[in-house]
Amino acid sequence: MIKKNLIIIFIFLLSYNISYSADNNSNDVEFSAQETTGDPKKVSEYNMAVKFIKKAKKYKKKGKTKKAKIQFEKALKYLYIANEEMPNADIFRYIGYATLNLGDYKNAEIYYKLGLSLNPNHFSINEQLGELYVETNRIDKAKKILASLKDCNCKEFEELNKVINSSR
Secondary structure (H helix, E strand, C coil), rough: HHHHHHHHHHHHHHHHHHHHHHHHHHHHCCHHHHHHHCCCCCCCCHHHHHHHHHHHHHHHHHHHHHHCCCCCCHHHHHHHHHHHHHCCCHHHHHHHHHHHHHCHHHHHHHHHHHHHHHCCHHHHHHHHHHHHHHHHCCCHHHHHHHHCCCCCHHHHHHHHHHHHHHHC
């Protein structure tokens, strides 16, 4: 009984700590709650994460890898919370993307596959998983994904095709 109570307390403290640390990062944010949700009081963790991902992409494009890494790490904190509230393919996509950009290919692949388990036709996840396969020299797997996107009439097909062809 005591062991069970200790486990419950530990889980409570852990979840409190995660939400507290996410809240403490809010002073680093350069946008208002109203911009992300329309509600001046409520900012969804998902929307916060997307903002950090966008910032990280800009830093990465400019070659500012340390700043990009910090933004990807912040995004992950919010994505984990959003995933606890309501897991969906887009959250797994962004977790995979942020994880990949932090150099963790193995977990990125796991999260992409989790997203595809919820929505096997998610074009962006398929493209990003295909790109991961190219980066890890699994071109055959990337080509299978490309074939699955062939009839989608989407930019993801073109992007993955470009990545595969430039890897030769």
